[in-house]
Amino acid sequence: xxxxxxxxxxxxxxxxxxxxxxxxxxxxxxxxxxxxxxxxxxxxxxxxxxxxxxxxxxxxxxxxxxxxxxxxxxxxxxxxxxxxxxxxxxxxxxxxxxxxxxxxxxxxxxxxxxxxxxxxxxxxxxxxxxxxxxxxxxxxxxxxxxxxxxxxxxxxxxxxxxxxxxxxxxxxxxxxxxxxxxxxxxxxxxxxxxxxxxxxxxxxxxxxxxxxxxxxxxxxxxxxxxxxxxxxxxxxxxxxxxxxxxxxxxxxxxxxxxxxxxxxxxxxxxxxxxxxxxxxxxxxxxxxxxxxxxxxxxxxxxxxxxxxxxxxxxxxxxxxxxxxxxxxxxxxxxxxxxxxxxxxxxxxxxxxxxxxxxxx
Amino acid sequence: xxxxxxxxxxxxxxxxxxxxxxxxxxxxxxxxxxxxxxxxxxxxxxxxxxxxxxxxxxxxxxxxxxxxxxxxxxxxxxxxxxxxxxxxxxxxxxxxxxxxxxxxxxxxxxxxxxxxxxxxxxxxxxxxxxxxxxxxxxxxxxxxxxxxxxxxxxxxxxxxxxxxxxxxxxxxxxxxxxxxxxxxxxxxxxxxxxxxxxxxxxxxxxxxxxxxxxxxxxxxxxxxxxxxxxxxxxxxxxxxxxxxxxxxxxxxxxxxxxxxxxxxxxxxxxxxxxxxxxxxxxxx
Numbered sequence: 282x283x284x285x286x287x288x289x290x291x292x293x294x295x296x297x298x299x300x301x302x303x304x305x306x307x308x309x310x311x312x313x314x315x316x317x318x319x320x321x322x323x324x325x326x327x328x329x330x331x332x333x334x335x336x337x338x339x340x341x342x343x344x345x346x347x348x349x350x351x352x353x354x355x356x357x358x359x360x361x362x363x364x365x366x367x368x369x370x371x372x373x374x375x376x377x378x379x380x381x382x383x384x385x386x387x388x389x390x391x392x393x394x395x396x397x398x399x400x401x402x403x404x405x406x407x408x409x410x411x412x413x414x415x416x417x418x419x420x421x422x423x424x425x426x427x428x429x430x431x432x433x434x435x436x437x438x439x440x441x442x443x444x445x446x447x448x449x450x451x452x453x454x455x456x457x458x459x460x461x462x463x464x465x466x467x468x469x470x471x472x473x474x475x476x477x478x479x480x481x482x483x484x485x486x487x488x489x490x491x492x493x494x495x496x497x498x499x500x501x502x503x504x505x506x507x508x509x510x511x512x513x514x515x516x517x518x519x520x521x522x523x524x525x526x527x528x529x530x531x532x533x534x535x536x537x538x539x540x541x542x543x544x545x546x547x548x549x550x551x552x553x554x555x556x557x558x559x560x561x562x563x564x565x566x567x568x569x570x571x572x573x574x575x576x577x578x579x580x581x582x583x584x585x586x587x588x589x590x591x592x593x594x595x596x597x598x599x600x601x602x603x604x605x606x607x608x609x610x611x612x613x614x615x616x617x618x619x620x621x622x623x624x625x626x627x628x629x630x631x632x633x634x635x636x637x638x639x640x641x
Numbered sequence: 642x643x644x645x646x647x648x649x650x651x652x653x654x655x656x657x658x659x660x661x662x663x664x665x666x667x668x669x670x671x672x673x674x675x676x677x678x679x680x681x682x683x684x685x686x687x688x689x690x691x692x693x694x695x696x697x698x699x700x701x702x703x704x705x706x707x708x709x710x711x712x713x714x715x716x717x718x719x720x721x722x723x724x725x726x727x728x729x730x731x732x733x734x735x736x737x738x739x740x741x742x743x744x745x746x747x748x749x750x751x752x753x754x755x756x757x758x759x760x761x762x763x764x765x766x767x768x769x770x771x772x773x774x775x776x777x778x779x780x781x782x783x784x785x786x787x788x789x790x791x792x793x794x795x796x797x798x799x800x801x802x803x804x805x806x807x808x809x810x811x812x813x814x815x816x817x818x819x820x821x822x823x824x825x826x827x828x829x830x831x832x833x834x835x836x837x838x839x840x841x842x843x844x845x846x847x848x849x850x851x852x853x854x855x856x857x858x859x860x861x862x863x864x865x866x867x868x869x870x871x872x873x874x875x876x877x878x879x880x881x882x883x884x885x886x887x888x889x890x891x892x893x894x895x896x897x898x899x900x901x902x903x904x905x906x907x908x909x910x911x912x913x914x915x916x917x918x919x920x921x922x923x924x925x
Contacts, residue, residue: 334826335826336822336825336826355825356822356825356826357825357826357827357828357829357830358828359826361826362826362827363823363826365819365822365823367817367819369817369819369820369822369823370820370823371820371823371824371837371838371842372817372820372842373841373842373844382824382827382829382837383827383828386827386828386829386833387828431827432827435827435828
């Protein structure tokens with residue numbers, strides 16, 4: 282990955298009648314990066330990708346690809362390519378002819394086409410004998426690879442993905458996620474991947490753009506999004522999270538809802554006087570006070586144990602705090618909490634594992 | 642359970658099979674039997690001979706056959722070209738207007754074909770709607786537009802339009818939108834998409850539409866009689882004449898058999914080429 286920008290959008294705006302799907306978006310995609318665009322359904326991510334590949338025209342704003350303006354260039358003249366959610370393989374063609382399709386359109390000779398199709402079958406780890414197979418004889422995972430091979434045959438400047446894995450079962454999805462990441466490294470192409478699954482985005486991408494109601498909420502590397510979300514929305518979108526409203530009073534003290542804190546937390550928190558914010562702590566950074574690891578923390582909350590969930594490698598607990606808030610705690614298998622449901626528990630965590638979301 | 646199901650299937654199909662056998666197969670066998678009878682007999686108690694087929698060759702009936710098949714081919718081709726954009730619009734563009742269009746086209750079927758054709762005769766004949774008004778406004782009269790081959794083909798196109806339009810629309814509806822979008826995304830122009838995606842994927846609808854119109858037009862008689870006058874004699878006209886005016890049932894039967902054989906062969910070739918199940922809504 283270099284720092285060169287391959288795709289840039291500025292003030293990209295899309296309206297459908299009265300409904301504004303995209304609100305003046307700005308974004309730069311770096312050459313060779315794997316960028317995931319994540320958002321709940323209706324957040325505008327599919328609209329955005331349709332603008333990228335030219336299946337729709339923006340109401341306002343520009344798209345540059347390697348410095349060339351492409352927002353008014355029709356789809357078939359753009360050097361971009363997309364792997365559809367439905368894959369959109371051509372049902373009346375063999376696997377080989379599907380892969381060769383973009384080459385045929387470009388006027389590449391028959392022998393060369395055939396050779397390239399076999400190369401791509403190898404690259405995607407599909408048997409060469411699949412060349413003459415019909416698409417409907419292939420399994421879901423194989424079809425994914427065929428769609429990818431076809432997109433790569435086009436040799437696009439950027440490859441877009443519209444949730445291509447969402448219809449597959451868990452195991453296959455995990456396998457293909459790894460393969461896709463591996464393919465990204467091997468081909469060195471720029472991948473822009475749309476998904477509603479944060480897990481998928483975390484597993485594969487270099488950077489994640491979180492979308493909400495037609496705007497980018499946060500664009501940052503996965504770790505940063507996870508540890509330092511910019512808003513409650515991002516924090517909650519990124520897996521389980523405990524959030525507390527906090528307020529700094531005039532004297533430098535901090536008022537927090539639903540927890541007790543040691544007096545030195547106030548100054549360390551960095552919240553200006555009379556400001557409000559949200560304090561976030563991830564479940565894996567919260568522990569049970571008492572029993573074996575009974576130390577207290579900078580912040581504590583008392584409540585009752587309401588549920589236990591076995592996640593396999595970890596355990597997840599639900600605790601109802603005294604103020605009625607639902608809190609989530611995660612422990613390793615070894616650090617499993619032993620106790621009946623309904624028993625009173627005390628939770629603790631330290632300030633340096635917390636993140637302050639300002640303003641909300 | 643499977644065996645019960647298959648037996649139930651056969652049972653359910655029985656009434657239809659009996660009806661088809663009595664109304665379709667039996668008359669066909671009778672016609673086939675008459676076609677190998679000696680000339681001008683009215684029963685089947687004679688030694689078979691093929692003199693009726695010989696007469697077809699000698700009397701130049703192939704001309705009528707050629708006119709019928711040629712005009713059927715021409716009207717099928719014209720119908721395909723004019724119905725494709727319309728069917729495309731019905732299937733893909735204005736979905737709501739499709740119902741209006743469907744009702745409009747189906748409504749024409751409520752009026753008998755002959756009456757509609759008479760309407761065209763009144764419109765096109767000398768002193769009719771068109772010629773009359775032209776003469777009224779310009780003072781220049783002409784012979785009317787009836788009694789030629791193009792007007793017969795026009796009549797065939799007009800009458801059989803629904804039989805091309807609806808199967809085509811059904812076929813085009815089967816073309817997945819994302820396949821077209823993917824093709825465009827991969828660099829295909831509209832023309833390439835039409836050629837590589839639309840036509841092959843709509844093939845079942847195209848074949849059914851073309852077969853229906855061709856078969857119906859090849860056996861059509863009213864268009865050539867009413868609009869064409871005596872410009873050309875079509876094969877169905879010859880069959881009718883042989884049975885009625887000619888009082889030669891074996892000749893009429895033989896002519897009918899030749900037409901059935903040719904049309905049947907074309908239909909079989911067409912139907913075996915495409916996946917009709919797909920058109921009936923079964924997934925491939």
